[in-house]
Structures are given as structure tokens and as C-alpha cells.
Amino acid sequence: MNAMSTYYLSRAALCIGFATLLIISGAELWVGILAGLLTFGWFLLAPRIGRYVVRHEAGVAALHRDERAQAINNAAARNGFVVAMLAAGAVVVHAILRAQSTVPVDVLEWLMLLGIVVYSASDIWMRRRQA
Amino acid sequence: MRCELTYDVSYTLHRVATLNLDNCVRQLRLKQDLTQEALAATVGVTRQTIIAVEKGKFVPSVKLALQLAAALGAPVGKLFWLERKGGAG
Numbered sequence: 001m002n003a004m005s006t007y008y009l010s011r012a013a014l015c016i017g018f019a020t021l022l023i024i025s026g027a028e029l030w031v032g033i034l035a036g037l038l039t040f041g042w043f044l045l046a047p048r049i050g051r052y053v054v055r056h057e058a059g060v061a062a063l064h065r066d067e068r069a070q071a072i073n074n075a076a077a078r079n080g081f082v083v084a085m086l087a088a089g090a091v092v093v094h095a096i097l098r099a100q101s102t103v104p105v106d107v108l109e110w111l112m113l114l115g116i117v118v119y120s121a122s123d124i125w126m127r128r129r130q131a
Numbered sequence: 132m133r134c135e136l137t138y139d140v141s142y143t144l145h146r147v148a149t150l151n152l153d154n155c156v157r158q159l160r161l162k163q164d165l166t167q168e169a170l171a172a173t174v175g176v177t178r179q180t181i182i183a184v185e186k187g188k189f190v191p192s193v194k195l196a197l198q199l200a201a202a203l204g205a206p207v208g209k210l211f212w213l214e215r216k217g218g219a220g
Contacts, residue, residue, distance in 0.1 A: 050179035053171075066176035068189050130183040 004047075007054050007062055011043035014060065050127075072126045080119030084111050150213035157185040159203040159210065174198040 019036030023029060043063075046052045052063045065073060088111050095103050160170055167181045174195065183189035184199070191199065200207040 050177045053175055053177055055175070066180050067192055067195060068180040068183055069177065071189075127179075130186075130188040131179065 004054070006056060007047075008044070010060070010062070012040060015040040015043070068130070072123060072130075075126060076119045076122035079122040080115040080117075083118040084115030087111050087114055147213065149215070151187070151216055152190050152211055153187060153214040154184065154211045156181070156199060156203070156210060159205055160185075163203065165203075170199075170202060173202045 015036040018039055019032040022035055023032035027035075046063055047054050051065065051069050053066050054062050055064050056062060058064065091103055091107055091111070160167070165173075167178045167185075171178045171181045175198070176195065180189065180191075184191050184195075196207050196211055200210045203210060
């Protein structure tokens with residue numbers, strides 16, 4: 001059995017475990033099976049998309065980012081965090097200028113969404129720039 | 132401790148700071164009939180990282196540079212060098 005077969009078998013076991021956990025915790029049978037299949041599909045795809053390398057010695061956590069992917073991820077996360085924090089600051093300043101004593105909690109969802117969008121866009125842009 | 136000075140240190144600090152990192156990873160890899168995928172698997176990175184290193188778009192860490200040098204059987208100083216932008220160093 002080669003190293004990749006071990007990877008696929010261990011991922012299949014993880015996905016079966018995940019699907020079983022979902023079903024035991026009250027999800028419908030088809031939802032559990034679908035979630036397990038989708039997770040396994042992700043594990044099949046992950047070593048081929050150029051973001052992860054398989055380190056067999058790491059066992060359950062065999063998927064790792066290499067140093068380029070980690071550098072891109074760090075920079076994208078930093079961009080998302082900085083933009084979200086600047087936007088949060090702008091919201092607070094706006095509230096102060098309008099003499100509001102409170103800021104609606106809904107704003108947090110939009111700030112988080114903004115951070116995720118900036119993170120994703122930065123990640124894609126940096127990957128394309130280095131390709 | 133192996134620490135030999137093999138580089139030409141005639142550059143001033145100011146000049147060194149303006150130099151770019153260049154490499155001959157692609158040439159050495161092709162010379163050894165290695166695919167990008169095989170080299171990537173040998174040093175434990177993705178094929179995309181090898182592509183980015185070969186194109187000079189990603190500067191590898193010292194560890195990865197040493198791993199590439201070991202995989203290609205060349206001293207790291209022959210694999211990577213500093214060069215003026217758009218010309219020979």
C-alpha cells in the first residue's frame with residue numbers, strides 16, 4: 001500500500017466518522033451521507049489544487065500548507081483583519097458624529113463579511129500574481 | 132561549524148540592498164530530467180511553489196533553498212544568486 005492510499009483510507013475513515021456523528025446528533029440520514037461525501041470530495045481535491053501538501057507522518061492532520069501557501073494565507077488574513085478593523089473604526093466614528101450612543105449588532109455581521117471578502121480576494125489575487 | 136566566505140563581498144551595503152534574487156532551479160531540474168511535480172514531492176512543497184520559485188516570483192526560505200539545492204545536487208550558492216534588476220550581477 002503506497003502513502004497516498006493510506007491518506008485516502010484515513011480520510012475515508014474520518015468522513016465516515018463525521019457522517020456518523022451528524023446522524024447520531026439528529027441530522028437526517030441523507031444529510032449525514034451527503035456531508036460525508038462532500039468532505040471526502042474535498043479531501044480528494046485538496047492535494048491537487050496547489051494549496052496543500054500531504055505529510056503522511058502527521059496522521060490525522062496530514063494536509064498542510066507549504067511555506068508559500070502559508071505566506072499568502074498570512075498576508076490575506078492580515079489584509080482582511082486590517083480592513084475589517086478600519087471599517088469598525090469608521091462605524092464607531094460615524095456613530096459618535098451622529099451622537100448615537102449605540103451601534104446596531106447587525107453591523108458586526110457586515111464587518112465580518114467584509115473581512116472574509118477581503119481575505120478571499122487577497123488570497124486569490126496573490127496566488128494569481130505568483131502563478 | 133561550516134562557514135566559508137565564498138561570495139564576492141565587494142558590493143557596498145547600499146548596492147546589495149538593490150539586488151534581486153535569481154536562480155537556475157529550472158535549468159538544473161531539466162538537466163536532471165525531473166518534473167516540477169517530482170521536485171515538489173522531494174522537497175515537500177506544492178508544484179505551484181516550484182513554479183513560483185523558478186519564475187522568481189517567490190523567494191524561498193533558507194530551509195527550502197537548502198532543500199532544493201540538496202535535491203538538485205548543487206551548492207545553494209550556485210542555485211541562487213543576487214543580481215541587478217534586468218541584468219547580470
